[in-house]
Amino acid sequence: MSDSQLDLTQIRARLANQEGPDYWRSLDQLADTEEFQVFLQREFPRQAAPMEAGLERRDFLKLLGASMALAGLSACARPPLAHEKIVPYVKQPDQITPGKPLFFATAVTYGGYAEGVLAESHQGRPTKLEGNPDHPASLGATAAVTQAQVLSLYDPDRSQAYANGGTASTWEDASAALAGALAALPNGEGFALLTENVTSPTLASQIEEFLGKYPAARWYQYDPLHPDNAVAGARLAFGTDATAVHDLSKAAVVVALDADFMNSGPARLADARAFADARRIRRSTDTMNRLYQFETSPSNSASLADHRVALKPSDVAALAAALAAALGVQAPNATRPAAVSNELFDALVADLKANQGTSVVIAGEDQPPVVHALAHAMNQALGNVGKTVNYLQPAAARPAVHRDELTALVAGMNDGTVKALVVFDANPVYTAPASLDFASALAKVPFTARLGLYPDETAAAVDWTIPQAHFLETWSDARAFDGTVTIQQPLILPFYNGKSAHEVMAALNGNATAAGYDIVRNYWKANVTGSFDDFWRESVYRGTVAGSRAAAANVTAGAVTAALPTAAPIELKLVLDASLLDGRFANNGWLQELPKAFSNLTWDNAALVGPATAEELKLETGDMVKLSSNGRDLEAPVWVQPGHAPGAVTLALGYGRTHAGKVGSGVGVNGYLLLDHTVSGAAAATVTKTGAQYELASTQMHHSLEGTGERRYIVRSGTLAEFKEAPEHPHFVHPVAHHEADLYPNYEYKGYKWGMVIDQTVCTGCNACVVACQSENNIPIVGKAQVSKGREMHWIRVDNYYSGSIDAPEFFHQPMPCQQCEKAPCEPVCPVGATVHDSEGLNVMVYNRCVGTRYCSNNCPYKVRRFNWLQYAELATDATEMSLANNPDVSVRSRGVMEKCTYCTQRIATARIDASNEDRKIRDGEVVTACQAACPTQAIVFGDLNDTGSRVAGVKASPLNYWMLEELQTFPRTTYLAKVKNPNPALLNSEGRG
């Protein structure tokens, strides 16, 4: 082969050293070379199409596609060869009906805690995750991050090969090496396991077996997602381990101390549902709960707060102590922060005292243990225990404070007592606090091995890397926050011959050939009484193991005497990122491009500062600052966040990765470089402006409802008291006169008449709907540069607005899908009739007919239409692994056509076929849109408006129902319920607002 011809190895070699933005550029350059063209012509004649579509890859996703075209080549080696006879089905296999998806119950875990899902499988190919209604941590909903898991399954950057150092290897060699390392250490002396938080009963029993065999071996846990402070706080309060489980549906008053309880932590979906159920309001006679939120940076939960005060982290702790004292708890002395007024504090105390047994105080994970202990003591003092708060035995197999465990492990690695280390899942080289310098400690360990999903920072630093199978490829089990077990079942064979933790653990226990299925089954066989087959079928089918909820813990909180955190002029709060969490999802494009709540920032993390701090330090959004804490520095861009507490900086972890993959490496700044293992809450820090500038890509530039000329009544909101004043026609719902008038008669819908209503009272802006829609409708990502230009493709977006003062604004989230206007302005202006109305009232988009004039978008007052400015989606001619994540029921759109929300018309079509097969009408609730299904608070309701008994018709009958921009007479099918707040009547100001 001549020099001018490339082969795959060379291409991989050329690309291997490139990452992040550089990577795309180099791929581009590579694609332009003559050798590559020759290579393409030779290997993919169709890809060298005349339109050059496969080569002009300026934007992100097309490049991603190319990376997959290359990465996936090794997997393409299974063409039906002439001598290998392929045989078609004679009898159709059970269950499989071509075109009909199947759903399998399994669970996704965060920090070890399960959230139940139903995975949709199209002919053996998982394409979408829905919540499992039977699972206590899902209740049918999913978080945004869960929706994106399918993309990670097909990520070609996943760890694909066994390796020893740089040399490729096999499972046989790797397991032999593990056994050899173990054999060299009598009794396992010096052998250490590092896992993430383990809730899996099977894995726990395997580890137990291992430690029984090798009593001198040690098991450590480190998981940045693990609620260390909650565990430490419970120990502080009770002297023993217990998990607080809240029943917010019974709570009339909720006090959140820096707690984003609806959007973080293992019980977030359950808490969000219960809180929303107690808050939902349709009629003025409905009851509402009340939320007091004291926090540093705006959280999703706080968007529903009736009273919110922005406090820096140490002030939250001080407030907790003051509140505890006022409620009769023995607490450390603290002065109430000045930002909390006397009136508010007194009203809060009175409200809590009046709601003994129906209130709850929740401490956030970012607060130190003492605040958690105070919260336990307050709940006890208020008589909430057993009512709104229940204490259960921990779900974790071995509850621990992970930062202490990691500190002990690093000490052992440094002093040479750890001679062999096997890391499961965890990525401590990246996620360990910088103060521990895990990487150099790791270098001192003679034998290291790692089972991991990605060739990440830790994988690059260990001797042996073992590719891990994705949770959708493996048998396992895991507990939810309340202890309920899910047996996780695989939907597909492991792509890259990866192993599960069970299989590696089995190898350590001496059986390198055990299969995950047998390991999990055998564990449960030994632990189940009665018919095992019945148990197994029922448990796997349901996604939960009956009766596995943890037992109650009988605990009593004592006096809290621990010291409160000391205040600093500037306090640095390092938090898990809402999308990337601790960084484990950094290579997931859907999550990278998911706009953050409030800022709508994508593809970056930023140091959030409050307007007061920004003014004091003369900072503006986009300025680079040097953050210094505990003797370490980090440069980060600033985002001035209205409603952020003064005297504090919030930085999301999970960014600035060096070995995340093609998507995530080099994106953002690495907050772990400032993390200190001795600090349990916020740390003192200094902020210095460097003078440099940085471009941040946000999908929303204007967030203020005022300051735009006259007030725009886009988000309509009022208080419960205002609602009660005019129960039939609340003024705040219709602030401007509206009259329906049209020259043309209305079309009569004889069949179905689809409609949607979105309840702004319970929308937390968590973005689950956005990713759910992306997954359901094959929506491409476009990359930072395109987002900066205003070309993101999300069909449903969550608009974030502020109202009121910049220091203490009110927050509004408004999910904005296509409004499906009855008199749609987009329709008459399309010159080719590519967007038309159907007989059920949907404003449908005919991609094939679209020529791309974009007139429809100009005439759309809601700006919900999205245009394929470039070839964002993968072309059929270069289909790759990533296209396996596509929903086969939805067209993939090409360059030059408009697209938009269709009310999940494919789901309506499926229901229509099912109904017509059974000769009946579609039942209410049979069509559930992707956004609706995902919504943790059930803020979205969809159905047939012609069916007067339907849920959506009932909700739309609420006096709070209104149309967006009703004066334009577009008659949208999507309507909104005005946001109602329930401020404490004792705190109403002259305007009747809280």
Next chain:
Amino acid sequence: MAVTARKPKAPFRETNRVIRPGETYGGIDDAILTPVLANVDKTPAWWWIGFTISAAVLVVYLVSVVKLITTGIGIFGNNIPVAWGMPIINFVWWIGIGHAGTLISAALLLFRQPWRTTVNRFAEAMTIFAVVCAGLYPILHLGRPWVFYWLVPYPNTMGLWPQFRSPLDWDLFAIGTYFTISVVFWFIGLIPDLATLRDRSKTKFQQFTYGILSLGWNGSTKAWQRYQRAYLLLAALSFPLVLSVHSTIAMDFAVAQLPGWNNTIMPPYFVAGAVFAGFAMVLILAVPLRKALKFEHLITLRHLDNAAKLMLATGMIVVYGYFIEIFTAWYSGVEFERYMIWNRMFGDHAIFFWALIFCNFVAIQPLWFRQIRQSPWALFIIAIIVSIGMWLERFVIFVVSLTKDFLPSSWADYVSTVWDWSLFIGSLGLFSTLFFLFIRLLPSIATAETKETAFHDQHHGSDAFERARMEYFNAEEPA
């Protein structure tokens, strides 16, 4: 020749005279046709320089088009909400420019304004070339330009028709009609001149080419009679286009409910703006052209003066439009409309609005003075300012309105890209290439018609003729 020392107070007196007195039929033919028939080696250097630059810029256009079609319209700065950006600005800008040509050739013919005769030919050429430049934009800026013909109502196996309610479909008909009628009208007008060229040709090639093009013209009375009738009929067909084409294009905006677009004044306001921009372009072309081709005696100060007057009149109509837009927004009481005007005047792009007010309002005020109207280079500069102003006007109406509409969440800025500009500058190259070819290969003044205006003063007696001659020379600008 001795001229009197006494200079008339007014440099120019209104008469019905169109061209310099004393012109003869042969003289006019010589002046107009000789450069056309000259050998290649006799082509003046200024033409070669101009043509080469134009052709080079045309290459930029072609490169941009290839890039656009292979990569996608994402190479432009457009986004959501600004789905229409520079290509549409340029489209409307070019189509507006064309209007003056049609107004001169058709409307003034019907209104029996004989002064049009020496400017109508190149003004019509300008129209056609501007429509070519304009008409390519809506196609190129489609997401999928290769299926632009779906806008055409043609019978097809799918039984699909375009959506006749859409103004964009009517755009296609308007532009198509405009281009067709303009080309036919222009060509019919050319026939007698082509015949003269044929008769004066020295080479076989010229004789053959011009012979084919002149369609067997024999100059008989019957031919002349039919020619005149056809010409008048076509003029009557073209005249409504002056009003209808830009009105249709204005509908693209007036029909939308976007604040800043949804305005019933749009059609007349656009037509006035088009004529305004068109006369600016006529002046931009006429001033150097009469100098380069030594046509000062044919395209006289009177022509420039008339064009300037029309520019002033239509310009003030446009200014009235600006005022009414502001008034309507305020009077409507609609917060979105009011904010749109506020945003135009004081928002992020306020500089464009005030620049536009300067260009289209302040800069044309000197035209109230005859001295300015009869100063070719002053007119040239004002015309360029007006052309820029009209471009800015479209930017303000189209883009600034789109950047901030109803929902603040969707507001976004618009930043044009290199490709936006290369396609625009390239289209200037396309226009000027065509124009240079035109002035070299075809008579840029309608010879036959101009000859009708010769010997004008003889009809008023020899005395008047001599006096007018003297006045004329006194009035001529310094060389």
